[in-house]
Amino acid sequence: MRVLGGISLAVLCLVVFAAEETVAVDNYEPHEVTPDHMDQTGEHDGQYYYASKHPDQDAGDATERMGEVNRSRGSPGQTGKHDGQYYYTSKRSDQDAGSATEGMDESLTGVSHSSGRTDQTGEDYDQYATFASRTSESVGSPLIGNRLLCPDVGKTCFRYNRNSRLRPECWAGLDSHILIDGPGDREFPLNSCCDPSGNFQSPINIHATRRLERSRDSLKYDQDEVEGYLQNNGVYYKYVVSGRKPILTGAPNQEGVGYFLDSVHFHIGKRGDRRQTEHLIYGKSYSAEAHIVHHRQDYEDLEAASAHPDGLLVISVMFELRNENSNTYNHIFKHFEEVRRYTASDFDNVCTLENRRLAALELAGIINPEEECVNAVSYHQTDNCGLMKSEPGCGEHITGIKVNPRFLLPNIPRYYYYEGGLTSPPCSEAVLWLVGERPKMISQSTVDLLYQMETRIRKTELGDYGNLRPLQKRRGRSIRHIQFE
Ligand SMILES: [Zn+2]
Numbered sequence: 001m002r003v004l005g006g007i008s009l010a011v012l013c014l015v016v017f018a019a020e021e022t023v024a025v026d027n028y029e030p031h032e033v034t035p036d037h038m039d040q041t042g043e044h045d046g047q048y049y050y051a052s053k054h055p056d057q058d059a060g061d062a063t064e065r066m067g068e069v070n071r072s073r074g075s076p077g078q079t080g081k082h083d084g085q086y087y088y089t090s091k092r093s094d095q096d097a098g099s100a101t102e103g104m105d106e107s108l109t110g111v112s113h114s115s116g117r118t119d120q121t122g123e124d125y126d127q128y129a130t131f132a133s134r135t136s137e138s139v140g141s142p143l144i145g146n147r148l149l150c151p152d153v154g155k156t157c158f159r160y161n162r163n164s165r166l167r168p169e170c171w172a173g174l175d176s177h178i179l180i181d182g183p184g185d186r187e188f189p190l191n192s193c194c195d196p197s198g199n200f201q202s203p204i205n206i207h208a209t210r211r212l213e214r215s216r217d218s219l220k221y222d223q224d225e226v227e228g229y230l231q232n233n234g235v236y237y238k239y240v241v242s243g244r245k246p247i248l249t250g251a252p253n254q255e256g257v258g259y260f261l262d263s264v265h266f267h268i269g270k271r272g273d274r275r276q277t278e279h280l281i282y283g284k285s286y287s288a289e290a291h292i293v294h295h296r297q298d299y300e301d302l303e304a305a306s307a308h309p310d311g312l313l314v315i316s317v318m319f320e321l322r323n324e325n326s327n328t329y330n331h332i333f334k335h336f337e338e339v340r341r342y343t344a345s346d347f348d349n350v351c352t353l354e355n356r357r358l359a360a361l362e363l364a365g366i367i368n369p370e371e372e373c374v375n376a377v378s379y380h381q382t383d384n385c386g387l388m389k390s391e392p393g394c395g396e397h398i399t400g401i402k403v404n405p406r407f408l409l410p411n412i413p414r415y416y417y418y419e420g421g422l423t424s425p426p427c428s429e430a431v432l433w434l435v436g437e438r439p440k441m442i443s444q445s446t447v448d449l450l451y452q453m454e455t456r457i458r459k460t461e462l463g464d465y466g467n468l469r470p471l472q473k474r475r476g477r478s479i480r481h482i483q484f485e
Contacts, residue, residue: 142193147200150193150426151307157354158425159457160465165358168469170373171425172196193427200429201472202420203278208481212414217250218485219315219413219434221405226261230332231397232339234349234456235424236467238265239332239401246405248294251313251432252417252482259294259313261405262302264332266290267423268450271463278423278468279316279435281416286318286439287447290329291423292408306428309419316435317410319442326440328407333446335398342454343395351456410436413484418477423469437481 142150159166171194195201227243240263247258267289269276277289292315295305305311319326325333346352358374361367367374414437421429451463 145309147309147429148193148195148198148421148427149307149309149430150428151303155350156425157351157456159351160467160469161457162465165372165374166354167373168194169196171427173373193421193429194425195427196472198421198427198429198472199475200420200477201427201475202423202431202433203280203469204418204420204472204474204477204479205280205283206416206418206435206479207282207474208416209478210480212481212483215250215252215482215484217252219248219250219409219415221246221248221261222258224404224406225402226405227400227402228263229397229399230335230339230401232342232395232453234342234344234351234454236265236267236462237332237336237339237450237453238263242399247297248313248405250484251434252480254310254313254432257310258297260297262293262295264290264292264408266450267467268447268462269466269468271451271466273466275468276466277318279318279433280471281318281435281437287321288319288442288450290317290319290408290440291315292317306422306426306430308430310432311430312422312428313432313434315409315415316433317408318436318439320439321444321447322441323443324441325443325446326407328403329440329442331401331403333442333449335401336446336449336453338398339396340449340453341396342456344456345395348395349456352458355458410438410440412438414438415482415484417480417482418474420472420477424467 142148157166158168158171161167164170172192223244223246226241226246228239228241230237230239232238241261245260245262247260249258251257251259267278268287269285275285277286278291279289293302294313294315295302296308296311296313299305299308299311302312319329324330342349358367362369415434416437418433418435419429420431420433421427422431451461453462454460455462455464
């Protein structure tokens with residue numbers, strides 16, 4: 001049972017790899033309606049072309065006022081009750097074995113997306129089977145309509161290292177075990193939204209499938225200044241709005257609906273790789289990518305919103321290497337060095353906990369030391385380092401950073417719009433993506449600071465593996481090209 005589970009999961013991962021490596025990367029002509037089978041999902045070595053245009057200068061934000069900047073620490077006091085004894089559940093009664101591989105070429109609607117993953121580690125924990133089956137029955141598959149929708153279920157260690165058990169191809173197996181923290185015996189949905197056979201996964205290689213359209217709306221925030229803090233959560237640098245959140249209006253098909261600005265975080269590739277951004281635009285990678293994360297104003301918060309197909313709106317901003325940084329982003333970038341180190345406590349660091357658990361399972365012969373996918377545990381304990389959480393945490397952070405949100409956006413209001421998902425677990429297919437056509441500026445020294453960020457994997461810097469999810473298939477989605485007012 002255990003062995004079979006391991007093998008089937010390994011086969012699944014091999015299939016995913018094989019599919020990626022055999023897809024040709026060509027044909028980047030703008031505005032062509034691209035058939036689904038031409039989607040680019042591989043590593044794209046040598047296939048990018050590079051920008052010849054100068055990124056737009058930041059306009060008008062030179063006068064922006066800068067607030068006081070303070071150092072603070074996270075709240076370590078919330079972590080004391082964990083004694084290293086983990087409880088977890090493992091049974092998925094709703095498995096539909098094998099459908100992930102069948103689903104690879106399916107078109108848009110009406111298919112089942114369970115992944116055929118079987119657990120490898122749960123048999124010694126039968127005492128929790130009751131909880132597990134209850135959870136499966138009450139929540140079942142995350143497929144709702146044709147979306148994989150997973151609210152945040154806790155914190156999971158996931159990795160970008162392609163040799164790790166927790167590499168992106170294994171993410172769909174995350175959260176099938178859930179750590180129960182003491183008396184908080186809540187029911188969590190079993191989470192497999194990172195399934196690459198999902199129809200709305202991200203990131204993707206952007207090809208507009210329609211001609212440029214002009215919108216009479218403009219993307220606008222209702223305030224000129226936000227205050228926030230900067231932290232290193234071990235996955236990326238994250239700027240979190242801590243005061244009143246500005247509301248963005250003007251998103252496509254969202255008349256009268258606003259989205260709260262929550263946070264901005266940054267993605268970059270492995271040092272030396274050609275791909276340095278999550279999205280590609282006509283096969284082109286830039287030097288880094290920011291994600292400006294919003295949630296719909298009528299949903300309570302980011303986590304609640306991530307269970308709705310239109311719950312989140314993320315604006316992607318590309319950065320191109322120049323002599324200096326864009327002015328507004330520089331207000332954030334200039335503090336990277338101060339939070340370069342990952343200072344979360346052991347109990348806040350889900351990867352430290354996961355390492356210990358895996359080491360124990362190896363020692364007990366429950367998993368073998370080869371680096372196959374393994375079902376990771378989601379740790380539900382303190383909230384401080386959760387990717388979707390807004391509380392200051394993860395050790396040291398810098399507060400009081402003020403920016404004008406308007407100038408976080410590209411200067412020319414031209415975007416690619418498509419419906420997708422979060423690019424890191426829980427990968428919920430709940431995101432309206434607006435990918436800016438024109439890049440902002442980033443300096444080499446800032447790129448270096450991104451690479452030098454300490455991650456939550458011990459002794460690892462961000463530049464060692466990057467934080468880019470592999471490209472996902474477009475699967476027939478339309479990608480609009482919109483110029484806003
Ligand atoms: Zn992101």
